[in-house]
Amino acid sequence: MSTAENTPRKLPGSLNANRRLDRWLRINRDGTVSVFPGKVEIGQGILTALSQIVAEELDVGLERVRLAPTDTSYSPDEGMTSGSQSITDGGAALRYAAAEARDLLMQRAASQLGVSLEQLTVTDGTIKARSGGSVTYWDIATEDLLKREATGDVPPKPAGQHSVIGAAIPRRDIPAKVSGAPSYVHDLDLPGMLHGRIARPPSYGAKLAALDEADVRTMPGVVAVVRDGSFVGVVAQREDQAIRALNRIKRIARWEERGGLPESTDPRFLLKETSEDEVISEKGDQAAAARKAKTLEAEYTRPYIAHATIGPSCAVAACDDGRYTIWTHSQGVYPLRHDLSKALGVAPERFTIIHSDGAGCYGHNGADDVAFDAVLLSRAVPGKPVRVQWMREDEFMWEPYGPAMVVKLKASLDKDGNIVEWIEDIWSNSHSTRPGAAKGVNLIAAWHLVKPHDPSPPRNPPLPGGGSHRNAIPIYEFPNQRVTNHLVKRMPLRVSALRALGATANVFAIESFMDELATAAGADPIEFRLRHLKDPRARAVLEAVAAKAGWKKGEKGDGARGRGVGFARYKNGAAYVAAIVDVEIGNEIGVKRAWVAIDAGLVINPDGLINQTEGGLIQTVSWVLKEAVQFDRERVLTQTWLDYPILTFDEVPPVEVTVINRPDLPPLGAGEGTQGPTAAAVANAVYNAIGARLRDLSFTRDKVISALA
Amino acid sequence: MEEALVAITLTVNGKRHEVAADPETPLLYVLRNDLKLKGARYGCGIGQCGACTVIIDGKAVQSCDVPVSGATGKQITTIEGIARNGKLHPLQEAFIAEQAAQCGYCATGIIMTAKALLDTNPKATEGEIRTALKGNLCRCGTHQRILRAIQRAAKEWRS
Numbered sequence: 001m002s003t004a005e006n007t008p009r010k011l012p013g014s015l016n017a018n019r020r021l022d023r024w025l026r027i028n029r030d031g032t033v034s035v036f037p038g039k040v041e042i043g044q045g046i047l048t049a050l051s052q053i054v055a056e057e058l059d060v061g062l063e064r065v066r067l068a069p070t071d072t073s074y075s076p077d078e079g080m081t082s083g084s085q086s087i088t089d090g091g092a093a094l095r096y097a098a099a100e101a102r103d104l105l106m107q108r109a110a111s112q113l114g115v116s117l118e119q120l121t122v123t124d125g126t127i128k129a130r131s132g133g134s135v136t137y138w139d140i141a142t143e144d145l146l147k148r149e150a151t152g153d154v155p156p157k158p159a160g161q162h163s164v165i166g167a168a169i170p171r172r173d174i175p176a177k178v179s180g181a182p183s184y185v186h187d188l189d190l191p192g193m194l195h196g197r198i199a200r201p202p203s204y205g206a207k208l209a210a211l212d213e214a215d216v217r218t219m220p221g222v223v224a225v226v227r228d229g230s231f232v233g234v235v236a237q238r239e240d241q242a243i244r245a246l247n248r249i250k251r252i253a254r255w256e257e258r259g260g261l262p263e264s265t266d267p268r269f270l271l272k273e274t275s276e277d278e279v280i281s282e283k284g285d286q287a288a289a290a291r292k293a294k295t296l297e298a299e300y301t302r303p304y305i306a307h308a309t310i311g312p313s314c315a316v317a318a319c320d321d322g323r324y325t326i327w328t329h330s331q332g333v334y335p336l337r338h339d340l341s342k343a344l345g346v347a348p349e350r351f352t353i354i355h356s357d358g359a360g361c362y363g364h365n366g367a368d369d370v371a372f373d374a375v376l377l378s379r380a381v382p383g384k385p386v387r388v389q390w391m392r393e394d395e396f397m398w399e400p401y402g403p404a405m406v407v408k409l410k411a412s413l414d415k416d417g418n419i420v421e422w423i424e425d426i427w428s429n430s431h432s433t434r435p436g437a438a439k440g441v442n443l444i445a446a447w448h449l450v451k452p453h454d455p456s457p458p459r460n461p462p463l464p465g466g467g468s469h470r471n472a473i474p475i476y477e478f479p480n481q482r483v484t485n486h487l488v489k490r491m492p493l494r495v496s497a498l499r500a501l502g503a504t505a506n507v508f509a510i511e512s513f514m515d516e517l518a519t520a521a522g523a524d525p526i527e528f529r530l531r532h533l534k535d536p537r538a539r540a541v542l543e544a545v546a547a548k549a550g551w552k553k554g555e556k557g558d559g560a561r562g563r564g565v566g567f568a569r570y571k572n573g574a575a576y577v578a579a580i581v582d583v584e585i586g587n588e589i590g591v592k593r594a595w596v597a598i599d600a601g602l603v604i605n606p607d608g609l610i611n612q613t614e615g616g617l618i619q620t621v622s623w624v625l626k627e628a629v630q631f632d633r634e635r636v637l638t639q640t641w642l643d644y645p646i647l648t649f650d651e652v653p654p655v656e657v658t659v660i661n662r663p664d665l666p667p668l669g670a671g672e673g674t675q676g677p678t679a680a681a682v683a684n685a686v687y688n689a690i691g692a693r694l695r696d697l698s699f700t701r702d703k704v705i706s707a708l709a
Numbered sequence: 710m711e712e713a714l715v716a717i718t719l720t721v722n723g724k725r726h727e728v729a730a731d732p733e734t735p736l737l738y739v740l741r742n743d744l745k746l747k748g749a750r751y752g753c754g755i756g757q758c759g760a761c762t763v764i765i766d767g768k769a770v771q772s773c774d775v776p777v778s779g780a781t782g783k784q785i786t787t788i789e790g791i792a793r794n795g796k797l798h799p800l801q802e803a804f805i806a807e808q809a810a811q812c813g814y815c816a817t818g819i820i821m822t823a824k825a826l827l828d829t830n831p832k833a834t835e836g837e838i839r840t841a842l843k844g845n846l847c848r849c850g851t852h853q854r855i856l857r858a859i860q861r862a863a864k865e866w867r868s
Binding site: 045171173174177178179180182184187238240243244308310311312357358359360361389607611614619622640641642646647648654655 | 713714730731734735738741742745746747748749750751752753754755757758760787788789792797801804805808809810811812813814815816817820838839840842843845846847848849850851852853854855856
């Protein structure tokens with residue numbers, strides 16, 4: 001037998017690793033369809049989009065589709081819900097699984113009705129033969145029908161037959177969420193439930209030197225004080241009692257701190273660290289290099305940025321007879337189980353992990369950590385569920401930030417204003433320290449136990465998606481090019497995945513520098529980009545956004561107002577996004593209007609796509625204008641919203657999104673596509689307005705003043 | 710163990726409730742845990758984000774920042790109390806119509822702030838709405854849809 005026959009063939013998306021059809025779908029006798037997604041809702045509206053895909057391919061009404069919460073006891077393992085991959089992984093799996101299920105149902109109907117497949121049509125689960133006679137899915141589906149491996153042989157519907165895919169179906173979860181009904185893990189209220197809080201150390205690596213636990217145990221309502229090394233938590237009957245006990249612990253505990261944070265919040269400390277260096281792109285063309293007429297250099301930075309979710313992380317855990325049940329808003333219930341199992345030395349089968357919605361996540365926040373916190377506290381009160389919510393300062397101080405980055409660029413133009421050489425160097429920590437790694441445990445409490453676990457070694461997801469080097473390779477056509485990734489392994493601040501990973505800083509730098517080069521070449525910024533772009537889809541988003549915004553070639557700002565553009569193809573393989581913003585500069589920079597054009601291939605739900613795109617733009621404007629995590633040599637100083645202001649209602653610009661639908665092309669990940677282009681567009685607009693180039697995020701008032709000086 | 714709890718009477722959504730709580734307990738925890746009204750949510754605990762907003766005697770108030778003893782004898786309205794005859798409040802309907810949520814965690818607090826504003830000023834302009842919402846943070850960037858939803862509701866209010 002050849003190897004090819006032994007290797008199972010590759011199936012689309014997550015179907016490849018979860019090949020049984022009944023892991024994804026079940027046709028129920030009561031006229032409903034159960035769907036078991038492994039991807040989770042994190043505020044991006046994914047569950048509605050996945051429902052649309054199933055309704056479309058199965059030919060059933062959307063209201064028949066029931067999504068089961070992601071749960072380790074039955075859901076397929078789709079790893080993390082991250083990287084704008086839910087439609088391309090989970091959506092593709094469901095698309096093919098549902099198409100195949102429909103085909104199996106049609107075959108069964110054909111044999112029961114004694115007609116050929118061509119004689120059959122199906123509407124909302126009822127299959128009719130042209131000659132008369134009909135059956136329904138609900139009558140003919142038996143348990144064995146989907147108990148089989150997917151073949152991947154049944155193609156999904158062609159775009160011309162879509163009626164549910166591509167429709168702006170309202171989100172299915174919004175009515176409950178705006179009604180005030182319990183909607184989040186935060187709202188879970190189980191019988192006998194107790195409340196827990198964690199007294200985290202005041203700084204990374206601080207050791208608990210002294211704590212009079214008896215003083216806390218006698219407080220009203222306190223049921224347990226859990227102390228294990230430098231991990232301290234409290235369980236109380238009432239939530240307010242747990243908080244009072246927490247505050248007491250904070251007052252009386254003595255900690256030994258060790259310092260070790262960078263000397264300033266300026267990301268350039270990275271340049272002095274040892275790094276693992278890798279040339280990730282190299283192209284050479286001697287003839288073109290010989291045409292160099294003018295060379296520019298610039299350096300761009302991004303500070304540590306917080307996810308800063310509005311709802312601090314929360315989990316509920318119950319320990320019963322050595323088995324654990326955990327409700328969590330983790331982005332990956334299986335990776336979380338993997339780390340919990342290692343941290344406690346308990347077999348994975350002893351954990352049941354159930355996903356429940358959380359507040360917006362934007363990447364790796366405290367969700368997994370608080371789940372472990374709740375587990376540790378639940379062991380002190382067997383049989384009783386414990387709800388743990390982090391305090392605001394816990395979230396700000398302990399969440400893993402989007403890493404600080406430095407990008408150095410050098411490029412040369414020929415005498416006609418074409419880029420003939422591009423040299424780029426990027427410095428960053430890893431953007432990926434999530435749970436689920438082979439070595440170590442990536443959960444805060446595990447590092448603080450008396451027998452601590454080591455954090456997992458940092459990873460850098462490989463290109464083309466990449467981590468720190470996501471979007472580091474320019475999408476433009478340059479004859480000479482060298483891009484070097486300097487991965488800094490020491491992580492003085494805790495860091496991990498923040499929406500778009502390295503793409504934000506890399507695109508901010510590349511697209512700012514493109515504008516600097518355009519100026520040097522005496523060219524219009526959009527025309528200059530088009531000059532170096534062949535991909536017609538890339539060109540199309542730039543042209544579309546320019547048309548919508550009424551971009552005028554070579555238009556200069558007036559000293560207070562200006563506009564700028566930014567463009568990227570996310571991950572160099574996902575959605576194409578071009579953004580234009582108008583800024584106005586008074587005491588501070590204000591973004592007054594914004595336009596985005598996006599091509600994400602086949603659009604499943606246009607309103608969902610627009611919502612994500614608008615949100616991505618506004619969130620990025622907030623990062624760019626306001627945000628940077630503050631710290632001194634010892635402690636993170638960002639603890640409240642006063643320390644970490646974000647964009648408010650009186651500051652948000654209107655955003656107009658143009659969607660270029662490509663129904664015949666595969667859907668592309670889109671939720672993180674606007675970050676890089678928006679950051680650059682703001683910087684370019686500021687330059688256009690006042691002639692000062694801001695290269696260090698974020699653009700707070702002092703940065704504007706020093707740029708003008 | 711229970712000596713710190715005292716009986717406190719609250720009027721929430723037109724109904725009187727008696728709860729046993731430490732008088733200093735922020736109203737938010739009493740609403741959520743004693744009265745099981747989960748629509749006001751913890752975001753910061755110090756009145757900086759608006760996720761816990763309720764209406765007390767006509768004014769939008771951050772319930773994390775009010776001791777429960779300070780709310781006795783007052784009319785407290787929460788998000789659960791604004792639907793009428795089984796029909797969602799026009800603001801809630803407008804949020805659905807405009808799909809004005811991503812994660813939705815901030816939405817209930819924002820609806821309550823907007824309701825307090827429109828109750829006194831149904832002709833509020835977009836600028837007035839933006840100013841009223843300065844204390845309500847949204848992290849998903851759903852602001853523009855939320856502003857559209859509130860203006861849509863205001864329009865219905867007037868007609």
